[in-house]
Amino acid sequence: MSEASPVVLGIDVGTQGAKAVLYDLSSHAVLAKGSSSNSILPSDVPGRAEQHPATWLQGVREAVAQVLCGLDAARVRGVAVSGQQHGLVVLDAEGQVQRVLRPAKLWCDTESAAEAAELSHTLEWTLVPSFTITKLLWLKRHEPEVFARVACVLLPHDYVNLWLTGRRVMEFGDASGTGFLDVGARRWSEGAMDAVDPRVRAEGMLPPLVGPNEAIGTLLAEVAAELGLPGGILVAPGSGDNACSALGAGLAGDGATVMSLGTSGTLFARSATPILDPTGIICPFCDATGAYLPLLCTLNCTRVLEEVRESFGLEHAELTCLAQSEPPGCSGVTWLPYMIGERTPSWPHATGALLGLRPGCLRPGLLYRAAMEGSTLSLLSGYRRMLAAGLSPCDELRLVGGGANNPLWRQVVADAFQMKVLLPAEADSAALGAALQAAAIVEGATVAGYVAAHPLPSLGQVVTPKTEHKQAYEAALRLFEQMGAHLFAR
Ligand SMILES: Nc1ncnc2c1ncn2[C@@H]1O[C@H](COP(=O)(O)OP(=O)(O)O)[C@@H](O)[C@H]1O
Numbered sequence: 001m002s003e004a005s006p007v008v009l010g011i012d013v014g015t016q017g018a019k020a021v022l023y024d025l026s027s028h029a030v031l032a033k034g035s036s037s038n039s040i041l042p043s044d045v046p047g048r049a050e051q052h053p054a055t056w057l058q059g060v061r062e063a064v065a066q067v068l069c070g071l072d073a074a075r076v077r078g079v080a081v082s083g084q085q086h087g088l089v090v091l092d093a094e095g096q097v098q099r100v101l102r103p104a105k106l107w108c109d110t111e112s113a114a115e116a117a118e119l120s121h122t123l124e125w126t127l128v129p130s131f132t133i134t135k136l137l138w139l140k141r142h143e144p145e146v147f148a149r150v151a152c153v154l155l156p157h158d159y160v161n162l163w164l165t166g167r168r169v170m171e172f173g174d175a176s177g178t179g180f181l182d183v184g185a186r187r188w189s190e191g192a193m194d195a196v197d198p199r200v201r202a203e204g205m206l207p208p209l210v211g212p213n214e215a216i217g218t219l220l221a222e223v224a225a226e227l228g229l230p231g232g233i234l235v236a237p238g239s240g241d242n243a244c245s246a247l248g249a250g251l252a253g254d255g256a257t258v259m260s261l262g263t264s265g266t267l268f269a270r271s272a273t274p275i276l277d278p279t280g281i282i283c284p285f286c287d288a289t290g291a292y293l294p295l296l297c298t299l300n301c302t303r304v305l306e307e308v309r310e311s312f313g314l315e316h317a318e319l320t321c322l323a324q325s326e327p328p329g330c331s332g333v334t335w336l337p338y339m340i341g342e343r344t345p346s347w348p349h350a351t352g353a354l355l356g357l358r359p360g361c362l363r364p365g366l367l368y369r370a371a372m373e374g375s376t377l378s379l380l381s382g383y384r385r386m387l388a389a390g391l392s393p394c395d396e397l398r399l400v401g402g403g404a405n406n407p408l409w410r411q412v413v414a415d416a417f418q419m420k421v422l423l424p425a426e427a428d429s430a431a432l433g434a435a436l437q438a439a440a441i442v443e444g445a446t447v448a449g450y451v452a453a454h455p456l457p458s459l460g461q462v463v464t465p466k467t468e469h470k471q472a473y474e475a476a477l478r479l480f481e482q483m484g485a486h487l488f489a490r
């Protein structure tokens, strides 16, 4: 790598914080990483999960300042942003970044459960409250005075793009998580817009759609100065974090399946054709290369373990050490992890539940392991539903997201799924995926062409499943599914 080699910046605006990576266009390596943390606004309202968009911009400033530390910023040629999907950002007719009409309702906000049920009936496919369309209808019903002022609807990463470039656009990967996109035709669905309100279509509330291979604009001088970046560099369209993660985990180049253990739990594979599942278990997403990304998402993943960490005041490493000595299946202790309701299965009103408690079992290690197993079984149950809905089975998983840092969790996933678990060299796959998209655009290539020409470094560690644990996890899954259905299926 030469000292002066050009680099691009990939930024991921997640629920629990922003991450930035610098990717070297000559060596094709990640040169530096930065991060910042964020949290959901405290609220007593059941189901509410909101963040103020200004906190995303602050998170980007902090993560970028870290990643640029010691670097000649003149080397940065382009930037792309990945973001948590689905969140509803509403702007008025002036459309300025500073004039957000209310805090953003996030992907994990389930207040729009009634609107989701109503829209599912009208549009004849199962929409969960995560989808942006349900949140806009909720806004119309519950805050009509705010809805009356809405002129533009954006997703979290579109909002950051607006700040960077002054342009309001949406790209297909993230747009496919709104519920407003006709995924097969790749255009806004008139039926979906009209199901919320005639104004959505008549007033053009949804921004123009863009593909993955063209820059959406250039970095505005005043924002460049704030971030310490050169003004005028290219800004790529970015995408939803799952679509970017697919790029950063090397999915565009092969037929792998990725599981992400982040605030959300997700499982996805790339597909050349759209998979439209009326049951709603498989989300009909577009990817960030012009193809498709059938995806399963659970609302409760790493935050369930965080509950244990915060309750006992211990670190992940300490809890992991204690949990190692607890048996697979946790001696019958089952944690239904639905702390904030759930989207797969669609149980927005479910709660967390701990079952099978015996005297003396409220040990931090056992509870931590039960949280880890519960979040994993929730994904395994969803994976089996995906297979039943027509997805091809896979025989290994590529594991990314914050939870992939945990060696015990990797083994639990391998054992519960009875599959080999592979760790990509870069766990912050969404930020890396954004950087790869920016690299393609700076080099004048298509995203698919660029990632095919520059494969990611070979995978890191491989975790093999222990066949002796298969029965314990199958029994735990049966109990998990029976208890969940008994308590929450309506
Ligand atoms: N060693 C670990 N064991 C378990 N969970 C971890 C570990 N390291 C990080 N995490 C979890 O990963 C979360 C961050 O995951 P990430 O994929 O970055 O989330 P997001 O993009 O949703 O913000 C942290 O908040 C933490 O809960």
Ligand SMILES: O=P(O)(O)OC[C@H](O)CO
Pocket (backbone or CB within 6 Å): 014, 015, 016, 083, 084, 085, 086, 107, 240, 241, 242, 262, 263, 264, 265, 266, 297
């Ligand atoms: O905060 P994350 O990274 O779990 O993102 C949320 C996802 O976009 C939900 O699909």
